[in-house]
Amino acid sequence: MGRGTGLHAGKRKCFFFAAGFSLTVSDKRYNLSDTNVPTHPTLLRRRRAARVRKLVAQVPVLAGSLVRIAKHCGRPGCHCQKGAKHVGWYLTRPVQGKTQTTYVPQEMLQEVQGWIQEHRRIKQLVTEISELNRALIRAYVTERKRRGTRS
Numbered sequence: 001m002g003r004g005t006g007l008h009a010g011k012r013k014c015f016f017f018a019a020g021f022s023l024t025v026s027d028k029r030y031n032l033s034d035t036n037v038p039t040h041p042t043l044l045r046r047r048r049a050a051r052v053r054k055l056v057a058q059v060p061v062l063a064g065s066l067v068r069i070a071k072h073c074g075r076p077g078c079h080c081q082k083g084a085k086h087v088g089w090y091l092t093r094p095v096q097g098k099t100q101t102t103y104v105p106q107e108m109l110q111e112v113q114g115w116i117q118e119h120r121r122i123k124q125l126v127t128e129i130s131e132l133n134r135a136l137i138r139a140y141v142t143e144r145k146r147r148g149t150r151s
């Protein structure tokens with residue numbers, strides 16, 4: 001039983017580019033009701049083995065999210081002081097309680113997006129494997145109790 005664990009609703013973020021195409025980041029979290037964690041140790045181990053096999057990064061991984069930010073550049077006399085701000089993509093991630101922001105050039109966006117998605121895929125697998133291992137511990141304890149009362 002996967003009792004007592006948090007259920008997270010899946011959410012998706014959509015990023016739109018000025019050029020007219022969009023990138024979609026799947027931010028769906030591990031959902032227990034979707035996965036239906038089995039109770040039998042053999043099934044748990046089989047499912048865990050399948051997840052562990054997928055636990056290899058296909059492309060480099062990158063922790064963080066892409067956000068579009070409009071900024072004043074601070075250069076004296078730049079048009080952004082009066083008119084439209086400079087709009088660009090930034091990688092953000094929490095580092096020691098603060099948000100670290102890194103500028104990402106337009107031509108790197110798709111590659112960076114791929115790294116971020118791969119990081120999310122690996123993170124999801126780690127969550128699932130952890131949940132299966134937790135279920136294995138519980139199954140072991142349940143079995144030991146059952147045996148203990150009989151012998």
Ligand SMILES: [Zn+2]
Pocket residue numbers: 072073074075078079080081086
């Ligand atoms: Zn400027």
